Amino acid sequence: MGALAKRGGVKVENSRGFTILETVLALGLITLILVFLGVLFIRLIGTSDKSGDTSAGLNLADSLLQECVQKKIFDHPGMDRSVRLYTHDASAATEFVYRISSQPTVMTAGQKPIYYMDVHVWWNVPAGSTRHGQGRLETHLSRLVTP
Numbered sequence: 001m002g003a004l005a006k007r008g009g010v011k012v013e014n015s016r017g018f019t020i021l022e023t024v025l026a027l028g029l030i031t032l033i034l035v036f037l038g039v040l041f042i043r044l045i046g047t048s049d050k051s052g053d054t055s056a057g058l059n060l061a062d063s064l065l066q067e068c069v070q071k072k073i074f075d076h077p078g079m080d081r082s083v084r085l086y087t088h089d090a091s092a093a094t095e096f097v098y099r100i101s102s103q104p105t106v107m108t109a110g111q112k113p114i115y116y117m118d119v120h121v122w123w124n125v126p127a128g129s130t131r132h133g134q135g136r137l138e139t140h141l142s143r144l145v146t147p
Helices: 020-070
Strands: 004-007 010-013 077-089 092-105 114-123 138-145
Touching: 020 077, 020 092, 020 114, 020 138
Parallel strands: none
Antiparallel strands: 004 010, 077 092, 092 114, 114 138
16 A cells, blocks of 8 residues: 555545556567467467378378289389378368389399388478478388288
8 A cells, every 4th residue: 555645634645656667568578478479379380280291191101002002013113293182271282292112122032022112202392392490391101012
């Protein structure tokens, strides 16, 4: 409580309000906290998007490898192909580019070769490139396959 003073026979309480400096400092601190939370929120959304795209890329690579094994397609020239998948929303598809490569390896003379098959998937950037704040947007999946 502020100090009581007598003015003209009436008791008046002396109260002190916020100074301009205190108000500016409080608003500056609130602004700094809001900016920090906004940047943090944007980073979290970017991380979530990248995680979703990585999962979609791994699922694509796995389904492509399974398809090759089921159809017994083991020799691949290593050509780039693409597919558009809806990973974030229904209005904008993300283009995933993939390359399937295989390398035959003979373990024992006279036996059929075992194939080392690799699927390289990337999205939103050329292969091997990075995006600021997200790093490399690509994934690999490899398997040894017997015909």
